[in-house]
Amino acid sequence: MQTQKGAAAHAAPTHLAVQGLSKTFGDHRALASIDLTVARGELVTLLGPSGCGKTTLLRCIAGFIAQDAGHIRIDGRSLDGSPPHKRNFGMVFQGYAVFPHLTVAENVAYGLRARGVAAGQRAERVARALDRVQLSHLAQRFPDALSGGQKQRVGIARALVIEPDLLLMDEPLSNLDAKLRVEMRQEIRLMQRELGITTLYVTHDQDEAMSISDRVAVMQGGVIQQIAPPEVVFDDPANAFVADFIGGCNWIEAEVAGDPAVLHIAGEAALPLPPAAGVRGPVRAGIRAEDLGLAAPDAPGLAARVLVRSFLGPRTRLRVETPGGLRLDVDLPSADCPREGDALRLAPLPGRIRLYARDDGRRLA
Amino acid sequence: MMGLAGTLNLRRALADPWILLAGAALLFLLVFVALPLAELVRQAFIGQKSGAFGIENFVSFFGSGFFRRALKNSLVSATLATMIALVIGLPLAFVFARFDFPGKPWIEVAILLSMLSPPFVGAYAWIILFGRSGFVTLAARDAGIGLPTIYGPTGIALASAFSLFPLVFLVVRGAFLRVDRGLEEAAASLGRPPARVVWNVTLPLVMPAIVTAALLVFLGAISDFGTPAILGEGDRYPVLATLAYSLYISEIGSEPGMAATTCVILVLIAFALVLGARFLSMRRKVANDSAPNRSPDPLPRGRARAMTVAVSAFVTVTNLPLFVVLISSVLQVRGVVFQPVLTFDNYARAWATIGSALTNSLMFAGLALVATVILGTALGYYVTRRAGPLARAIDLLVMIPYVVPGTVIGIGYAQVFNGPPLFLTGTAAIIGIVYLVRRLPYMTRAAASAVFQIDATLEDASQNLGMPPARGFAGIMVPLMRPAILAGAAIAWVEILNELSASVVLYTGATRTLPIAAYQQSLGGDVGIAAAYAAMLVGITVAALILFALAGGLRNGGPPTTA
Numbered sequence: 024m025q026t027q028k029g030a031a032a033h034a035a036p037t038h039l040a041v042q043g044l045s046k047t048f049g050d051h052r053a054l055a056s057i058d059l060t061v062a063r064g065e066l067v068t069l070l071g072p073s074g075c076g077k078t079t080l081l082r083c084i085a086g087f088i089a090q091d092a093g094h095i096r097i098d099g100r101s102l103d104g105s106p107p108h109k110r111n112f113g114m115v116f117q118g119y120a121v122f123p124h125l126t127v128a129e130n131v132a133y134g135l136r137a138r139g140v141a142a143g144q145r146a147e148r149v150a151r152a153l154d155r156v157q158l159s160h161l162a163q164r165f166p167d168a169l170s171g172g173q174k175q176r177v178g179i180a181r182a183l184v185i186e187p188d189l190l191l192m193d194e195p196l197s198n199l200d201a202k203l204r205v206e207m208r209q210e211i212r213l214m215q216r217e218l219g220i221t222t223l224y225v226t227h228d229q230d231e232a233m234s235i236s237d238r239v240a241v242m243q244g245g246v247i248q249q250i251a252p253p254e255v256v257f258d259d260p261a262n263a264f265v266a267d268f269i270g271g272c273n274w275i276e277a278e279v280a281g282d283p284a285v286l287h288i289a290g291e292a293a294l295p296l297p298p299a300a301g302v303r304g305p306v307r308a309g310i311r312a313e314d315l316g317l318a319a320p321d322a323p324g325l326a327a328r329v330l331v332r333s334f335l336g337p338r339t340r341l342r343v344e345t346p347g348g349l350r351l352d353v354d355l356p357s358a359d360c361p362r363e364g365d366a367l368r369l370a371p372l373p374g375r376i377r378l379y380a381r382d383d384g385r386r387l388a
Numbered sequence: 389m390m391g392l393a394g395t396l397n398l399r400r401a402l403a404d405p406w407i408l409l410a411g412a413a414l415l416f417l418l419v420f421v422a423l424p425l426a427e428l429v430r431q432a433f434i435g436q437k438s439g440a441f442g443i444e445n446f447v448s449f450f451g452s453g454f455f456r457r458a459l460k461n462s463l464v465s466a467t468l469a470t471m472i473a474l475v476i477g478l479p480l481a482f483v484f485a486r487f488d489f490p491g492k493p494w495i496e497v498a499i500l501l502s503m504l505s506p507p508f509v510g511a512y513a514w515i516i517l518f519g520r521s522g523f524v525t526l527a528a529r530d531a532g533i534g535l536p537t538i539y540g541p542t543g544i545a546l547a548s549a550f551s552l553f554p555l556v557f558l559v560v561r562g563a564f565l566r567v568d569r570g571l572e573e574a575a576a577s578l579g580r581p582p583a584r585v586v587w588n589v590t591l592p593l594v595m596p597a598i599v600t601a602a603l604l605v606f607l608g609a610i611s612d613f614g615t616p617a618i619l620g621e622g623d624r625y626p627v628l629a630t631l632a633y634s635l636y637i638s639e640i641g642s643e644p645g646m647a648a649t650t651c652v653i654l655v656l657i658a659f660a661l662v663l664g665a666r667f668l669s670m671r672r673k674v675a676n677d678s679a680p681n682r683s684p685d686p687l688p689r690g691r692a693r694a695m696t697v698a699v700s701a702f703v704t705v706t707n708l709p710l711f712v713v714l715i716s717s718v719l720q721v722r723g724v725v726f727q728p729v730l731t732f733d734n735y736a737r738a739w740a741t742i743g744s745a746l747t748n749s750l751m752f753a754g755l756a757l758v759a760t761v762i763l764g765t766a767l768g769y770y771v772t773r774r775a776g777p778l779a780r781a782i783d784l785l786v787m788i789p790y791v792v793p794g795t796v797i798g799i800g801y802a803q804v805f806n807g808p809p810l811f812l813t814g815t816a817a818i819i820g821i822v823y824l825v826r827r828l829p830y831m832t833r834a835a836a837s838a839v840f841q842i843d844a845t846l847e848d849a850s851q852n853l854g855m856p857p858a859r860g861f862a863g864i865m866v867p868l869m870r871p872a873i874l875a876g877a878a879i880a881w882v883e884i885l886n887e888l889s890a891s892v893v894l895y896t897g898a899t900r901t902l903p904i905a906a907y908q909q910s911l912g913g914d915v916g917i918a919a920a921y922a923a924m925l926v927g928i929t930v931a932a933l934i935l936f937a938l939a940g941g942l943r944n945g946g947p948p949t950t951a
């Protein structure tokens with residue numbers, strides 16, 4: 024049942040379809056006409072800053088919140104008006120939501136009981152689910168005698184044992200410590216692929232989103248800003264928000280002019296742009312720290328001086344300042360890295376300057 | 389598009405059984421809480437003599453020396469009661485918060501017992517001891533000493549304080565436990581002697597709790613009917629509650645308009661107290677919630693024992709009324725004087741005259757208890773989990789009887805339900821409903837605070853896993869709320885069983901209950917029978933408490949107040 028990474032996204036048919044979904048709380052627009060499709064077996068993460076509407080979207084899909092407008096379909100079947108307990112979606116909660124008065128096994132059996140699964144079959148499926156999350160030895164424990172990681176495994180087993188049409192996870196790992204988080208996200212990814220279960224995963228941790236997703240939906244202000252595979256979101260951001268939120272960016276207010284096009288930065292040297300850039304006029308230029316390098320001696324570049332140096336292992340991050348007062352972050356290999364106070368000249372790697380509109384941040388080039 | 393969304397929401401609303409329940413509860417509360425009070429207010433503004441709309445009744449109230457005296461008596465006896473309750477309750481609260489000694493849980497149960505036994509039983513005990521023919525009075529007279537009278541403010545205040553001081557104990561002990569001990573240690577490290585640290589540092593920190601407790605005691609004392617009725621001997625020493633009662637009930641020249649006016653004045657005082665308490669506790673929040681709750685200091689063995697003896701002795705004194713009633717119930721009576729001869733005569737006579745009082749009490753209280761527990765649990769859940777105007781309206785209405793004295797509710801009911809469309813006067817239903825309505829605030833609060841502590845996503849998880857909401861509620865919420873529900877039920881049972889102040893207005897011969905029978909006998913009836921009835925009430929109360937203490941979780945209940 025192993026699916027190739029990315030293959031599911033493109034080959035498999037649409038499983039979940041969200042169309043024009045809107046939700047307003049009072050006068051706060053939490054979701055603004057969301058369109059989203061998830062293919063069968065695909066894992067899509069909703070990634071965005073706090074308050075951007077991730078949980079609201081997930082809870083609309085789970086049926087806990089009634090949308091103001093729009094539709095949710097699963098396999099083409101509309102879910103409008105269907106209550107949460109009839110949707111057959113599995114949900115994993117940030118706070119675990121493990122029933123404290125039931126043992127681990129009873130927790131996992133809960134959804135099967137609700138479905139009237141016969142006792143014999145129930146025990147068998149619970150055993151298998153516990154085995155999958157490596158909790159068989161704790162089946163008779165009560166939750167208050169479990170660690171956070173173990174509780175979340177119970178939550179996952181409980182959601183998976185009902186063989187849901189869709190798995191919804193709302194920041195399932197954010198209550199765990201950093202090391203366990205990395206371990207568990209790999210386990211979740213592995214399990215998800217093995218079972219081929221369509222999954223919508225909410226997080227505000229971009230590493231987590233990047234490492235487990237088939238596609239990432241970057242959200243902001245109740246709008247999906249971009250939905251694409253992780254590498255595309257990173258390398259080819261749709262707008263300034265995505266570029267800034269994913270990976271971070273140096274932002275420079277500049278002007279594009281001339282033929283071939285050149286980027287003029289007030290008080291600094293001009294930087295050449297790729298020939299294809301058809302944009303002219305005022306722009307916001309975005310350059311990632313890792314896309315800046317030391318300029319060759321005779322090539323154009325920005326003169327600067329190192330303010331702060333932070334060692335990050337193989338790379339070192341420098342905060343530099345140009346004579347014109349522009350401050351930039353630069354990642355350089357740690358070997359032979361300039362020291363604080365050193366002067367250097369920086370140039371963007373070819374084709375790595377992205378241009379965005381100053382007003383709405385849309386991508387220009 | 390909007391239309392579609394609208395119908396979607398409507399369908400959801402109808403599919404939610406809670407909406408229906410909440411709607412029904414709102415209707416019930418409007419009829420049985422808001423309507424009687426509104427009617428009293430209306431009548432207060434209709435002149436007793438002229439029949440014209442206006443403030444005539446209030447003018448007569450404040451123009452009459454008799455009425456003014458009732459108001460003054462209420463204030464004086466409640467103030468005295470509050471002071472005595474503080475004197476008893478504060479040291480106990482401090483000792484329980486700060487020291488560990490053997491037998492602490494049992495002593496605590498004994499403290500709660502003084503609160504839960506019916507206050508008028510306490511009042512009657514004081515009469516047995518210090519009344520005109522009381523043990524102590526007669527003994528003192530034989531020794532040539534004249535004692536001050538127990539009838540009047542001193543007696544009322546003492547009896548009230550003895551049944552209300554546990555409120556001070558509960559509220560202030562909580563505050564002592566939350567005080568950041570670091571502050572005290574800082575003061576001690578500056579060289580202050582321990583007693584001065586408590587006086588200068590700790591006491592100001594728990595002051596808001598003390599004020600809150602004092603207001604609660606004052607509210608309890610000023611609302612009580614049984615105690616002043618017995619110890620004030622009716623109109624000899626009238627207070628507002630007994631005045632309203634006799635104005636309303638009086639067979640010759642009943643004055644419902646003036647009764648309503650008295651009720652309104654009493655309610656205004658009560659609301660002012662509660663608002664004041666809320667204002668004070670909001671304004672100053674000095675007990676530090678983030679400071680670790682340090683467990684009490686262990687005492688050296690000898691001193692711990694001494695502490696146990698001292699505290700037990702103290703609590704025994706506060707429970708003295710109970711012992712007095714229990715003992716005198718098995719003493720022979722000659723005339724109005726108890727003789728030192730053991731006999732079950734009183735019980736024989738009590739049993740012969742009890743009629744349906746005992747069965748009435750058990751039946752009404754039993755039914756009301758079931759309704760209180762179910763409705764209180766449901767409403768506690770509803771007001772905690774659902775936002776919106778309906779939940780807010782219910783929360784407000786359900787809490788009103790917490791403030792309004794029972795006698796006032798009783799008079800309101802008698803006024804509103806004595807004719808169509810709802811003719812309930814003289815029925816068992818009206819007694820059951822008044823029990824329910826008076827107890828609902830406590831049950832609802834107890835349930836609400838339990839719900840508040842239960843993670844809301846548990847229910848989401850249950851539903852998400854395919855459990856229909858009603859089954860999920862039964863399978864998840866009910867078991868998790870059980871300790872709070874049980875504790876609330878235990879206290880509700882005791883309080884309902886002992887309810888006097890509203891039912892005394894509403895009963896008829898056929899719906900007489902045990903507290904009413906005991907009250908009647910203690911007002912110049914057969915003192916032996918009165919003691920026997922009172923002892924039966926105490927017995928049922930103690931039995932219920934022991935039962936629930938054994939079932940575990942008495943500590944989880946909210947603080948109850950007077951019957």
Ligand SMILES: Nc1ncnc2c1ncn2[C@@H]1O[C@H](COP(=O)(O)OP(=O)(O)OP(=O)(O)O)[C@@H](O)[C@H]1O
Pocket residue numbers: 048049051053071072073074075076077078079080227
């Ligand atoms: N029940 C509600 N009533 C009013 N406003 C709400 C409600 N639920 C969410 N909101 C608002 O809607 C917006 C989106 O909330 P949501 O919980 O979906 O954010 P989120 O992306 O999950 O954030 P986080 O990362 O902090 O969990 C927020 O501004 C929030 O305050």
Ligand SMILES: [Mg+2]
Pocket residue numbers: 077078079
């Ligand atoms: Mg969220």
